[in-house]
Each structure stands twice: as C-alpha cells, then as structure tokens.
Amino acid sequence: MRFTNFIFYIIVKLSTRYKRYFAKEKVRRVNPYEKKHLNLFIPQWQSGGQEMSTYEGGLEIINHYLPDCELSTVDVSTQPISQQKNNILGYDDIMNQLRQAKEQISQHQPKTIFTIGGGCDSDMASISYLNQLTQGDMTLLYFDSHGDLHTPESSDSKYFYGMPLRTLQGQGDEKMVHTLFSSLDPSQVMLLGARDLDEAEKQYIKDAPITALTVADMERSTEKVLSMVREKNHRYIYVHIDLDVLDPGEFPYVPVPAANGLKIRNFLEILKRLNQEFHLIGLGLLEYNVSGGKEDEVIKEIVRLGCGMDTKKRNHLNLLYPQWQGGGANKATYEGALDLKKDYLDMEQFVEIPVDLQEDLSIENNIWGYHTIYKQLHTVKAMLDTEEPHTLFTVGGGDDVEVLPLSYMNYTSQGDLAVLFFDAHGDLNTPESSPSKNFHGMPLRTLLGDTHETILDLMYSTLTPAQVVMVGTRDCDPVEEQYIAENQLRVITAPTANRQPEAVLSALKEKGKKKLYIHIDIDVIDPLEFPYQPVPAAGGLHTETLSKLLKLCSEEFEVVGLCMLGYTALGQKKIAILEEIIQLGMSI
Structure with a gap:
C-alpha cells in the first residue's frame, strides 16, 4: 500500500463568503470556444x-x-x-x-x-x-x-x-x-x-x-x-x-x-x-x-x-511542468523531468512552467507544500487562460501535475471526454484522509471534486466517476478502495490488460464519449521492466501492452490530451516506450 492508515474526515460546509466567491468565479469563466x-x-x-x-x-x-x-x-x-x-x-x-x-x-x-x-x-x-x-x-x-x-x-x-x-x-x-x-x-x-x-x-x-x-x-x-x-x-x-x-x-x-x-x-x-x-x-x-x-x-x-x-486555428500546446512538491521532499520527479527535457524534448516546442526548488515545505490545508503547489497552479492557470490550447501534452513532474491540464481539457470538451487513467495507485485520497498529506496521492480525487476549496476554485471543471477508466491500478489505501466501490469506478487490472488489451478499448467505448484524455503515470509499468519510478508497485503492465494500447487508442478515439508523469531515471540511454509516448503526445 502507498499508505497504511487513513483518517476519516468530516465535510465542512462552505461559508457564505466562499459561496459568494465561487458564484463570482462562475460568472467570470467563459468557455474558450466562445469569441475571444x-x-x-x-x-x-x-x-x-x-x-x-x-x-x-x-x-x-x-x-x-x-x-x-x-x-x-x-x-x-x-x-x-x-x-x-x-x-x-x-x-x-x-x-x-x-x-x-x-x-x-x-x-x-x-x-x-x-x-x-x-x-x-x-x-x-x-x-x-x-x-x-x-x-x-x-x-x-x-x-x-x-x-x-x-x-x-x-x-x-x-x-x-x-x-x-x-x-x-x-x-x-x-x-x-x-x-x-x-x-x-x-x-x-x-x-x-x-x-x-x-x-x-x-x-x-x-x-x-x-x-x-x-x-x-x-x-x-x-x-x-x-x-x-x-x-x-x-x-x-x-x-x-x-x-x-x-x-x-x-x-x-x-x-x-x-x-x-x-x-x-x-x-x-x-x-x-x-x-x-x-x-x-x-x-x-x-x-x-x-x-x-x-x-x-x-x-x-x-x-x-x-x-x-x-x-486563427487554436494551437497545440506542449507543456513541461516539473512540479515535485506533491511527493514531499523527494525531488526525483523534478530531476527526471529535467532528464527528459535534456534527452527527449525539443524545448523550442515546449512551454516550461518554473517551479520553486526551496525545500522548506510545510503542511497547510492538510497538504504538504500547499503554498508552493498553489502558487504553481496559479502560474499554470494563467498560461492556459492565455494560450487556450485545443490539444495538450504535459510532461511532469509528479502525478499531481495533472490537475489543471485535465480539468481544462474536460472543460473545453464540455464534459464529452473519457479519461484513461494509467496508474499503479488510486490517487484518490483527500487532504483529510491522507496520513502523509502528500498531494501526489490526491490528484484523481481532486479532479472528481473532493479537495480543498481554494484548489477546487482554480479548476476549470470536475470529472464524474462515469468518465474514468483506471488501468493497472493495484496499490490503493482502504479509503481509496472504498471510494472505488461506492462510486463504481471502472478498474481494469494489469493482468487483465496484459491478456486482453481490447478490454480497455471496450470499457472506453462504453463511456460513449467522443474525445479521450490519457494519463500515464510511469509506475503503471511493471518495475521489473521499467524501474525508473519513485513509488514502484509489483505486477504492472508490460511495456508492450502499454505501447499497444496507446496505438489502439490513437486509432479509435480523438485524443485531445496526454500527460506523462513520475519518471525518475537519470543518465539512461533512450528508452523506446518514452519516445513512443512523447511522439504521440506531440502529434495529437
């Protein structure tokens, strides 16, 4: 398990002040496909x-x-x-x-x-x-x-x-x-x-x-x-x-x-x-x-x-967002992102989000490093508000990097979006249920609308459980397992996906959505085949399976967003699956 204990939490009603604030924000938000x-x-x-x-x-x-x-x-x-x-x-x-x-x-x-x-x-x-x-x-x-x-x-x-x-x-x-x-x-x-x-x-x-x-x-x-x-x-x-x-x-x-x-x-x-x-x-x-x-x-x-x-046709945006604070004091995903930048990415075609390197993080609003994470979220939001991409490829960083890019693409798709969530972990904790308070254990739950109200207010939209297909998930806390069961989240295990990749495609087609967003946390891959991940979990997808699924998805769906996260290797030679993911991301 990523965490062994959890704390049940009580949902606090929003104060009248926050309700008024949210109402103002809803009025100000304008769909990027309206005249600008x-x-x-x-x-x-x-x-x-x-x-x-x-x-x-x-x-x-x-x-x-x-x-x-x-x-x-x-x-x-x-x-x-x-x-x-x-x-x-x-x-x-x-x-x-x-x-x-x-x-x-x-x-x-x-x-x-x-x-x-x-x-x-x-x-x-x-x-x-x-x-x-x-x-x-x-x-x-x-x-x-x-x-x-x-x-x-x-x-x-x-x-x-x-x-x-x-x-x-x-x-x-x-x-x-x-x-x-x-x-x-x-x-x-x-x-x-x-x-x-x-x-x-x-x-x-x-x-x-x-x-x-x-x-x-x-x-x-x-x-x-x-x-x-x-x-x-x-x-x-x-x-x-x-x-x-x-x-x-x-x-x-x-x-x-x-x-x-x-x-x-x-x-x-x-x-x-x-x-x-x-x-x-x-x-x-x-x-x-x-x-x-x-x-x-x-x-x-x-x-x-x-x-x-x-x-003028809306541009595709390639985004390098090496945020690491979601994993606590470990900068492995930041260093991994820089390694990708050096060896794989043509930075003339990428926008890089600057991230703070200070290590004096503290817990605020039940999130470790909240102040820095929130500041960097603001930077990403300002960039997306200005750029208004039609398609988006994001390279992290930790898997909490996903929050604003995916909520933005869901918003521009007006909810007509299925989400393929490749991840060894559930990412379904809330700030209150997480013992570690690390934000990298919360992004999917955040995207489903359960997070601190200040982060929720920055987001463009929230997902529904019916939009999500989780693949390769195998290391969940009890509170995450309970949430999956209660909300009937579709989970396809790594053994099933390895034997029957078509089962993933069938699950996505059942969603009835025209567009697809693909989240890839590298730890979805079996660490025996791909050990370059900060929180490995045994028994993951074969690289061959992931490669086949990406090809099938790109053929069957309109892929509008892709995010690759959680890479920690340093000084490795070119790795075929990474090159394949990057090629797909830059071509959508």
Missing part, C-alpha cells in the same frame, strides 16, 4: 492638434476595407479639441476616449485585439491590456518613423502623438499612466524604422535602453528583426504600425511623412515572417490619411492579418 477576438475602432485624432485627417482616414479604412467586420467603436468627439491641461493639448478628450477604450476591452475580455485608429496613441489601451494579460511576456514591435518618446514636460508642441510610447512605459501624465491596464518595461520594446527623432528621444533610447533598428538595418536583412525578437525571449508579440514608417514615395497617405522610409515589399515580408514565427496577439493600424478611396495592397494585407487573429 476584438476588433476595436478608435479614430482618435486630438493628439495631433486640430487636424482631423486620422479620424477621416480611420473612417475610410472601415468603409473600404472592413465593411462587414464586427467592430467595437469608441465614441470620439469631433468638436474642437479641449484646451491644454497637464502639458497636453486636448487632454480631456484623450482621457475620456482612453477610459472608453479601457471599458470596452474590459467588457469583452479578449485574447487578441486588432485596433484601427486614429492617431498613433489609439492602441495604448490595447497594448497595456495584452501586456497585463500575458504578465509582461510580450514584445512590443513599434513600427514608426517617430519615437513617440516625449513626456508632457519634454514636448515642445504638447501634442500627445509624440508621447504614447513613453506613457506606455509608465512615464508621463500620472492619471493617464494609472488609467492604463499596465506599464511595459523598456526591455520589452523594439522601435523599428524611427528616423525623425528629437534629441531628448535619442537620449532616452540610449539611456533606457530601448532596442532600435533603422530602416537600413531592416532592409539589409529581415532575419535581423526576427533574431532580435528571439533574443527578447517573450512568448507573444504585439505589432504597432504607424504607417509613416513606410517610405512616403511609395505610401504618401500619412499626416506626418518622413523621408527614406521602409519599402513596402520589405515591410510586408517582415510582417509575414513575424506572423509565421511568433504568437501574434495584437495589431494596431494607425495614422492613415485619406487616399480618396484608392485601394492599397499594404492596408489590405494589414487588415487581413489583424482580422485573421479571429479565425
């Missing part, structure tokens, strides 16, 4: 003085390029601009429109935004929102012939169109900075094509410092841009396009042209490569002057890209 893209039209013009050309240009884009597009529109005043306040001309109008944009974004809670301006300050709310959403894991590519790096004090004109990029970095009018969702660090910014800079802006670029590429840099090599984005090492990009970055000889439809700009051919090539290689979550199309109705290929391409974020 926002096209935001904000034809703000006041930042450039009395000239309304960018307002009229924004209307032309909407009428000629986006006639059937669903838009959220910020109401922009067409009255003469308000007087100078706080060293900014038109301050009240700009603030009012910024608040409107923030309110509309907050209402929609989008994952991607296409902003159509308006002046070059029109996408400030969008940039700051997506920066907050990604927790700063975003590079801002700022295509502009100007720096936009003044403060209200350093600007001679007091026109706000010379200040948005500096304001986005938290340096500017205090009320405006606080109205934004977040501020960017200068290290997140790439200024591309700037060639009309004041001395104060040049000095700030040098001091901050901000990464800047000239037109000549970009026209010499598209790869130069891509290389510097890679060096930023952020998972997401936002592309801000002030059209005056283009050469006015090729594209004259801007209010403040600057000579010797980027050629359209080079610009479109850079844009194409950025979209191919990086995760684009935001795009701003700004500073367009009326062309008299002439259709332009560069505008059509930018609009296609911006609107395309709405229909």
Whole structure:
C-alpha cells in the first residue's frame, strides 16, 4: 500500500463568503470556444492638434476595407479639441476616449485585439491590456518613423502623438499612466524604422535602453528583426504600425511623412515572417490619411492579418511542468523531468512552467507544500487562460501535475471526454484522509471534486466517476478502495490488460464519449521492466501492452490530451516506450 492508515474526515460546509466567491468565479469563466477576438475602432485624432485627417482616414479604412467586420467603436468627439491641461493639448478628450477604450476591452475580455485608429496613441489601451494579460511576456514591435518618446514636460508642441510610447512605459501624465491596464518595461520594446527623432528621444533610447533598428538595418536583412525578437525571449508579440514608417514615395497617405522610409515589399515580408514565427496577439493600424478611396495592397494585407487573429486555428500546446512538491521532499520527479527535457524534448516546442526548488515545505490545508503547489497552479492557470490550447501534452513532474491540464481539457470538451487513467495507485485520497498529506496521492480525487476549496476554485471543471477508466491500478489505501466501490469506478487490472488489451478499448467505448484524455503515470509499468519510478508497485503492465494500447487508442478515439508523469531515471540511454509516448503526445 502507498499508505497504511487513513483518517476519516468530516465535510465542512462552505461559508457564505466562499459561496459568494465561487458564484463570482462562475460568472467570470467563459468557455474558450466562445469569441475571444476584438476588433476595436478608435479614430482618435486630438493628439495631433486640430487636424482631423486620422479620424477621416480611420473612417475610410472601415468603409473600404472592413465593411462587414464586427467592430467595437469608441465614441470620439469631433468638436474642437479641449484646451491644454497637464502639458497636453486636448487632454480631456484623450482621457475620456482612453477610459472608453479601457471599458470596452474590459467588457469583452479578449485574447487578441486588432485596433484601427486614429492617431498613433489609439492602441495604448490595447497594448497595456495584452501586456497585463500575458504578465509582461510580450514584445512590443513599434513600427514608426517617430519615437513617440516625449513626456508632457519634454514636448515642445504638447501634442500627445509624440508621447504614447513613453506613457506606455509608465512615464508621463500620472492619471493617464494609472488609467492604463499596465506599464511595459523598456526591455520589452523594439522601435523599428524611427528616423525623425528629437534629441531628448535619442537620449532616452540610449539611456533606457530601448532596442532600435533603422530602416537600413531592416532592409539589409529581415532575419535581423526576427533574431532580435528571439533574443527578447517573450512568448507573444504585439505589432504597432504607424504607417509613416513606410517610405512616403511609395505610401504618401500619412499626416506626418518622413523621408527614406521602409519599402513596402520589405515591410510586408517582415510582417509575414513575424506572423509565421511568433504568437501574434495584437495589431494596431494607425495614422492613415485619406487616399480618396484608392485601394492599397499594404492596408489590405494589414487588415487581413489583424482580422485573421479571429479565425486563427487554436494551437497545440506542449507543456513541461516539473512540479515535485506533491511527493514531499523527494525531488526525483523534478530531476527526471529535467532528464527528459535534456534527452527527449525539443524545448523550442515546449512551454516550461518554473517551479520553486526551496525545500522548506510545510503542511497547510492538510497538504504538504500547499503554498508552493498553489502558487504553481496559479502560474499554470494563467498560461492556459492565455494560450487556450485545443490539444495538450504535459510532461511532469509528479502525478499531481495533472490537475489543471485535465480539468481544462474536460472543460473545453464540455464534459464529452473519457479519461484513461494509467496508474499503479488510486490517487484518490483527500487532504483529510491522507496520513502523509502528500498531494501526489490526491490528484484523481481532486479532479472528481473532493479537495480543498481554494484548489477546487482554480479548476476549470470536475470529472464524474462515469468518465474514468483506471488501468493497472493495484496499490490503493482502504479509503481509496472504498471510494472505488461506492462510486463504481471502472478498474481494469494489469493482468487483465496484459491478456486482453481490447478490454480497455471496450470499457472506453462504453463511456460513449467522443474525445479521450490519457494519463500515464510511469509506475503503471511493471518495475521489473521499467524501474525508473519513485513509488514502484509489483505486477504492472508490460511495456508492450502499454505501447499497444496507446496505438489502439490513437486509432479509435480523438485524443485531445496526454500527460506523462513520475519518471525518475537519470543518465539512461533512450528508452523506446518514452519516445513512443512523447511522439504521440506531440502529434495529437
């Protein structure tokens, strides 16, 4: 047995405070398959003085390029601009429109935004929102012939169109900075094509410092841009396009042209490569002057890209999550995960969840290492909320790594999901019934809805016993055996699966679900064949059986998720069954 004793527990009713909290959470949760893209039209013009050309240009884009597009529109005043306040001309109008944009974004809670301006300050709310959403894991590519790096004090004109990029970095009018969702660090910014800079802006670029590429840099090599984005090492990009970055000889439809700009051919090539290689979550199309109705290929391409974020196919996600705290002070599964990372995984295709290595763990809420585990669960949830994968492959770590990935996939499948649970142990303890308080003995029971309320509240959904088929389970505590019997959980023993692999398939088909999630704790394998596991149990599956079952399942079901856990080998040569599991996980 994994544990020899257990403590019966009393279910404590949720307090009214927690009931209210849960109710709020249910309201906030939105199915990831609902619309998450926002096209935001904000034809703000006041930042450039009395000239309304960018307002009229924004209307032309909407009428000629986006006639059937669903838009959220910020109401922009067409009255003469308000007087100078706080060293900014038109301050009240700009603030009012910024608040409107923030309110509309907050209402929609989008994952991607296409902003159509308006002046070059029109996408400030969008940039700051997506920066907050990604927790700063975003590079801002700022295509502009100007720096936009003044403060209200350093600007001679007091026109706000010379200040948005500096304001986005938290340096500017205090009320405006606080109205934004977040501020960017200068290290997140790439200024591309700037060639009309004041001395104060040049000095700030040098001091901050901000990464800047000239037109000549970009026209010499598209790869130069891509290389510097890679060096930023952020998972997401936002592309801000002030059209005056283009050469006015090729594209004259801007209010403040600057000579010797980027050629359209080079610009479109850079844009194409950025979209191919990086995760684009935001795009701003700004500073367009009326062309008299002439259709332009560069505008059509930018609009296609911006609107395309709405229909972009959801990605598969490979996740490395080497959490070890669920097993107490033993870091064997952490070290095993790192060994997999080194020898088996192409980390360019994986997202790695950082885990705490401190060993000063304590029991809280009847869970050993609760504080650290809960913090890491929050990190995973934020990543899943942002990424919204359609299919998911997770490599652990201990088997408690499974909780959020599986609850997420059950949620996106709307419960139309069978779960194939390969594990030597039941993982069916609760925090109260577990003598050791190790979380690795609780994940399946947690997924079935019996855990501490703070963890339950983080989860996207819970399973029902009718969704689960347990295979190879042979080392259960009495409380786990009792739960299996009372809830009629389907268990197929290792001897049965070894003799009749088809029995597993039949049990899954009886569930009547379209989609399948596969949980593989390596200890399901007989330790005589595969000893690299932290809590071995005699008499498990043959590796040949596991291999055959994985092949059959991939042929018969739509596999949407797979999780491989509990590996502890260090320095071993390539192992065929691990390569097979990883190949399947990365191909779903």
